[in-house]
Amino acid sequence: MFSGQHLAAIDLGSNSFHMIVVKPFPDGHIKVVDRLRESVRLGSGLDADNNLSLDAQQRALACLQRFGERLRGLNSERVIAVGTNTLRQASQARDFIRQAEIALGHPIAIISGxxxxxxxxxxxxxxxxxxxxxxxxxxxxxxxxxxxxxxxxxxxxxxxxxxxxxxxxxxxxxxxxxxxxxxxxxxxxxxxxxxxxxxxxxxxxxxxxxxxxxxxxxxxxxxxxxxxxxxxxxxxxxxxxxxxxxxxxxxxxxxxxxxxxxxxxxxxxxxxxxxxxxxxxxxxxxxxxxxxxxxxxxLVYDRLQRSKPGDIRIAAVKALQSRFSIDLQQAAAVRQTAEHLFQRCRDDWKLPNQVQDLLNWAAELHEIGLIISHESHQKHGAYLLDNVDLPGFSTEEQHWLSTLVRMHRSKLSTKLFGLLDPKEYQTALYLVVILRLSVLLHRARDVVTVKIERLKARENSLMLYLAEPNLEEQRPLLVADLERESDLLKAVNFNLAFN
Incomplete structure (x- = not known):
């Protein structure tokens, strides 16, 4: 996928910021064509309350602006930037990351130890x-x-x-x-x-x-x-x-x-x-x-591996499914429906392609909390996904999985999106709606017998046309579930209707 194209990797360390630019080859090897390093001493800017000093932030942003100049011409798919220990600890890390991404011109992820x-x-x-x-x-x-x-x-x-x-x-x-x-x-x-x-x-x-x-x-x-x-x-x-x-x-x-x-x-x-x-x-x-x-x-080799079938994130999800005894048939059915709904709503809701993997993995893991208890298992699942070690996932990606699983059922509140960057709220809301409907349509734990004939996706609204004659007589539980879902989604200002 990236053969012959330059890739860049940036490490926002506690002492120094580093960047390499490499050229990958078809045989899997890489050649480093450029290196940049600056002593930023970000870690020394943390106080006892884990607040990052203004001086440390300014040093870091100035460095990232210089790095960003070197990266002009590379799209974000070919730039991997991560923050480590200091940014894991910093209380205002999210605010700083927003500024840092602007300075660098590319997304930055915080990764676990x-x-x-x-x-x-x-x-x-x-x-x-x-x-x-x-x-x-x-x-x-x-x-x-x-x-x-x-x-x-x-x-x-x-x-x-x-x-x-x-x-x-x-x-x-x-x-x-x-x-x-x-x-x-x-x-x-x-x-x-x-x-x-x-x-x-x-x-x-x-x-x-x-x-x-x-x-x-x-x-x-x-x-x-x-x-x-x-x-x-x-x-x-x-x-x-x-x-x-x-x-x-x-x-x-x-x-x-x-x-x-x-x-x-x-x-x-x-x-x-x-x-x-x-x-x-x-x-x-x-x-x-x-x-x-x-x-x-x-980071470079990990990104190269993601373009192959051996993506470690897929293996990590499968390992969690096995470890927590998830019903694989149910998980696959929910994922398939979520994928279908995503594709049909993507253009109208302007959903970025890169979030589909997160939706798919959340569908495969939505019942992870059942290993603890059926009661409020969405809360147990969210806690597990925020705290378990997931190889290949950034802290932000784990927050996405946690948020989606936390809201795949039961009551909703905009406060539940708190772990995510506010600018991602609309995308997250749409993924939550898709996942909730996918889970609801598979409540009987078998193949979906009601086909969605067509749908209309608009801003904060979705109209479903179900291909089922005499729906209220044939599927009274489904109708009741959809009516209840419509009421629950009103709490986040989303309108769901069906016919």
Missing amino acids: HEEARLIYLGVAHFFENETTNGNRFVMDIGGGSTELIIGRGLDALYLESLKMGCVSMTEQFFPDGRFDSQSFKRAIRYAHLPLVPIRQNYQSLGWETANGASGTIRTVQKVVQQNGLSPFHITLEHLYALRDRMIDAVYSEKLRLAGLSDERKPVFAGGLAILIAVFESLGITKMQVSDWALREG
């Missing part, structure tokens, strides 16, 4: 795909506000964790004045050990043949190790201790002189080094090889 970890692994695994190892691979990435730890095999991530500690947050907490001493390092390393305690046994039980690091902190460590003559290829715990000791000897950040350590990276290096030491100590890592690829390359 687990999704970030999966994509990092995918990028690293592709970087080392010509290796001969057949065993498990351990991958680690230290960002500005989070650290991802993954064990996988081949291109598939098997076990993922995203820990809420990064080079920016750790440096601010333990080295706030740019001063290094043994006690500060001891406290930082001890603190970094804490979130590793409950997961250490799982990682050690799975084991790995190779350990790989990725992204800013670890790539800088490798560069420093190499340029200071410690090792040409690998990082070991002894190398990390040596770097720690050199920093303690320097006492202050401005006095630190390490070949390979840039002035830009220096202010957050201590926190990242403390995390890396703790992980090596806790998990017993003997040596680590560093990848040049990580999240951004993973």
Whole structure:
């Protein structure tokens, strides 16, 4: 689908913003043709209440405007932009994202920590795909506000964790004045050990043949190790201790002189080094090889995969159906009717093509809450979809699924659209109407025996013409359901009529 066409991937990280532009080839490989990176320090702009400072926002928007200039000529289908830990935490993330999308000129999605970890692994695994190892691979990435730890095999991530500690947050907490001493390092390393305690046994039980690091902190460590003559290829715990000791000897950040350590990276290096030491100590890592690829390359390969039958989102939905014992026949019937209604209403309601997949997946998962209870199962389903790990889905996409499932039955209120961007309200309302009607028409849990002969879709209204003589006599329950549905939809100013 994208062969020969440039794709761009942008990572709005807590420390730096990165962008790559790549050219994909028919054999599945990619060639990076351009890279941009700016130190934005978005994470340092978060206060105790997770409010993002105006200065941090302005730095970020200015950077994205420059990135957007490079992206002129690329349509949004070929641009993948994601926000990570800081934007997951920021209380006003939605407002900032709106401004950021205008600055960049393309949509931006916020992804969960687990999704970030999966994509990092995918990028690293592709970087080392010509290796001969057949065993498990351990991958680690230290960002500005989070650290991802993954064990996988081949291109598939098997076990993922995203820990809420990064080079920016750790440096601010333990080295706030740019001063290094043994006690500060001891406290930082001890603190970094804490979130590793409950997961250490799982990682050690799975084991790995190779350990790989990725992204800013670890790539800088490798560069420093190499340029200071410690090792040409690998990082070991002894190398990390040596770097720690050199920093303690320097006492202050401005006095630190390490070949390979840039002035830009220096202010957050201590926190990242403390995390890396703790992980090596806790998990017993003997040596680590560093990848040049990580999240951004993973985003590209994930997008390329979506144009093939192996879209991981389809697999994730099927896995949820199995895990929560969803009636597959009913789910397929509701989906088929929802697809049919979508196609017939699309032009009149100006429905964007990309939301059809979300409607289809919501139809396949609308009964997920039944595993908990039939009573208010739409609420249980919405909660599950907002909180379960769904590989391949952004946080916003999960909110869409949650919202649609939450409103597929029972009473309605405009407040229930609250998780979505207000500008998407009209589209979401139309999808809710389609899903509700699809579920209602399959209440008997068999094939639909009443054919929709034709329909008229207008703004906030839908008229159904049902091909059934003596409808009230032959299908009194359906008539009652449609009448009740018409009354319920009035709460969101939608007019449903049938004949």
